[in-house]
Amino acid sequence: MKRVIVGLSGGVDSSVTAYLLKEQGYDVIGLFMKNWHDDSVTISNECPWLEDSNDALMVAEKLGIPFQTVDLSEQYKERIVDYMFNEYERGRTPNPDVLCNREIKFDVFMKIALDLGADYVATGHYCRKDTIEIKGKPVHRLLAGVDGNKDQSYFLCQLSQEQLSRTLFPIGELTKPEVRKIASENNLITAEKKDSQGLCFIGKVRLPEFLQQKLKPKEGQIIEVAAEEVLQKRTTPTFNTKNEELAFNAQKVSYSPTDGKVVGKHQGAHYFTKGQRKGLNVGGTPEPLFIIETDVDKNLIYTGQGKNHPGLFRKALFVTNDELHWVREDLALKVDQTMEVMARIRYRQPLQKATLYQVDGGLYVDFNQPQSAITEGQFVAFYQGEELIGSGVIS
Incomplete structure (x- = not known):
């Protein structure tokens, strides 16, 4: 027994x-x-x-x-x-x-x-x-x-x-x-x-x-950024290599207070996360506000109206080598190798088609469709069929 x-x-x-x-x-x-x-x-x-x-x-x-x-x-x-x-x-x-x-x-x-x-x-x-x-x-x-x-x-x-x-x-x-x-x-x-x-x-x-209990409240501003402002920041340059394209698609948009208007106050940027809608307590907008970015250094929260706001979406993400984990070690990619997978960036998300690209410093996950609220610190998991083969912390 x-x-x-x-x-x-x-x-x-x-x-x-x-x-x-x-x-x-x-x-x-x-x-x-x-x-x-x-x-x-x-x-x-x-x-x-x-x-x-x-x-x-x-x-x-x-x-x-x-x-x-x-x-x-x-x-x-x-x-x-x-x-x-x-x-x-x-x-x-x-x-x-x-x-x-x-x-x-x-x-x-x-x-x-x-x-x-x-x-x-x-x-x-x-x-x-x-x-x-x-x-x-x-x-x-x-x-x-x-x-x-x-x-x-x-x-x-x-x-x-x-x-x-x-x-x-x-x-x-x-x-x-x-x-x-x-x-x-x-x-x-x-x-x-x-x-x-x-x-x-x-x-x-x-x-x-x-x-x-540990992170003390600290009042800061909530800034609303218009969709057009984001689209201007995201104009796609011409790329010489696939790596340049992946790096661009995985990069966060960086915002400054002049990109939008102050619509409210919060008690600490570190309490909030990307894609969050609840807890902002800002009313009066035609569509609900979603968090598109937080800046804990400057204690600012950037928001956009509606769940289709372009500030919520990114096509790729990056995982550094030290935060990459293969459940199936035999399938681990070598530099310049790629792999077609299904992936998810949160627990209940339906699986999404993606391609993995292994580069020197880590792994790009390039989705067929842009994904909403790709969030640093969360886990991306890769599947082949019904098998989970690996994962990594979104950096």
């Missing part, structure tokens, strides 16, 4: 994960990760992790599997929270869920599991894994979940071959309604529980308030 340690989060997905593995004859242990207990930054008096750990405990008791809680809050603060504050201060928008998987669940947590004699770690992610052989060596493939509506492969885009070799995703073949049905047929307390929102494992914390 192979031993599997399940990250029991107190939600329905991980509960059914544990149930299925036990049915398949694995020696299953449930482990709850406590990642946060700094009560100064929880917004409500609710204590979500306590409620979640109780639910996880009750599921373990129902399934008759051993259960314990591990406190990873120190590592979580160091690797996730401090990183997030740092990124926001730089004017980038990090993705804590991708990082939490890479740094916590499949690193710190996985090491604890292996120390407990586990052969595998299992999580309730909607994705799949299979293993093929290339040149006599096993190669693990990370595949999209069967439920297109819930596919979470994007959140695992930073996993390595080593991490995948030790991982199981039992619900990847199921849809969410099927998972809930299994939970309710087996009287698991989490069957009807709502999916968790908020930061990965911090629970009911809202991001702006969370950021205000």
